[in-house]
Amino acid sequence: QQQVKQSPQSLIVQKGGIPIINCAYENTAFDYFPWYQQFPGKGPALLIAIRPDVSEKKEGRFTISFNKSAKQFSLHIMDSQPGDSATYFCAASVNRAGKSTFGDGTTLTVKP
Amino acid sequence: NAGVMQNPRHLVRRRGQEARLRCSPMKGHSHVYWYRQLPEEGLKFMVYLQKENIIDESGMPKERFSAEFPKEGPSILRIQQVVRGDSAAYFCASSLDKNTEAFFGQGTRLTVV
Numbered sequence: 339q340q341q342v343k344q345s346p347q348s349l350i351v352q353k354g355g356i357p358i359i360n361c362a363y364e365n366t367a368f369d370y371f372p373w374y375q376q377f378p379g380k381g382p383a384l385l386i387a388i389r390p391d392v393s394e395k396k397e398g399r400f401t402i403s404f405n406k407s408a409k410q411f412s413l414h415i416m417d418s419q420p421g422d423s424a425t426y427f428c429a430a431s432v433n434r435a436g437k438s439t440f441g442d443g444t445t446l447t448v449k450p
Numbered sequence: 451n452a453g454v455m456q457n458p459r460h461l462v463r464r465r466g467q468e469a470r471l472r473c474s475p476m477k478g479h480s481h482v483y484w485y486r487q488l489p490e491e492g493l494k495f496m497v498y499l500q501k502e503n504i505i506d507e508s509g510m511p512k513e514r515f516s517a518e519f520p521k522e523g524p525s526i527l528r529i530q531q532v533v534r535g536d537s538a539a540y541f542c543a544s545s546l547d548k549n550t551e552a553f554f555g556q557g558t559r560l561t562v563v
Binding site: 380382383384436438441443 | 481492506541545552556557
């Protein structure tokens with residue numbers, strides 16, 4: 339049973355647009371929610387992460403919004419650039435452990 | 451400080467052969483995690499090891515797959531008698547301890563022909 343559901347599967351935006359990727363989880367024991375960026379042929383790289391005691395976290399152009407009661411969280415990319423084109427994964431874990439449950443990924447294309 | 455190193459980057463095996471994937475964690479890291487990524491899917495946890503111990507293997511297939519992390523040397527993920535369905539990208543991650551961030555390697559792409 340998949341425990342982290344991610345949508346959409348793919349997303350195309352124009353340069354400067356604000357793509358939004360959504361994730362929902364089921365296991366209430368999860369207390370750490372990272373987002374990873376993956377380029378073709380590379381491993382996932384941590385982008386930004388949030389804990390459930392915070393409703394929003396911003397790092398540069400990347401913002402996570404977190405809704406604990408709905409068990410949902412989302413990634414917003416402000417002023418998106420073609421270089422942001424990649425696959426994005428949300429994940430969830432307990433105590434920031436290396437054992438994480440990943441969503442299936444969103445392939446983002448930012449057109450110039 | 452080198453990151454997590456995985457080799458080989460690409461591995462081709464015929465059905466029935468054995469595949470050995472190696473992972474050298476970041477310097478000072480003693481916790482290693484293996485994940486498998488099938489095409490168009492997210493990463494699926496396989497196994498968590500600490501030096502000389504398997505901590506959690508809840509994601510490992512019951513047959514043909516094994517993992518080790520010896521006192522000296524890299525962690526090894528071993529797949530015996532590979533089948534086409536084993537074709538995937540296998541990623542290793544390492545962390546300083548069990549409650550700190552894990553960093554991923556670039557993966558090994560296994561193709562079974």
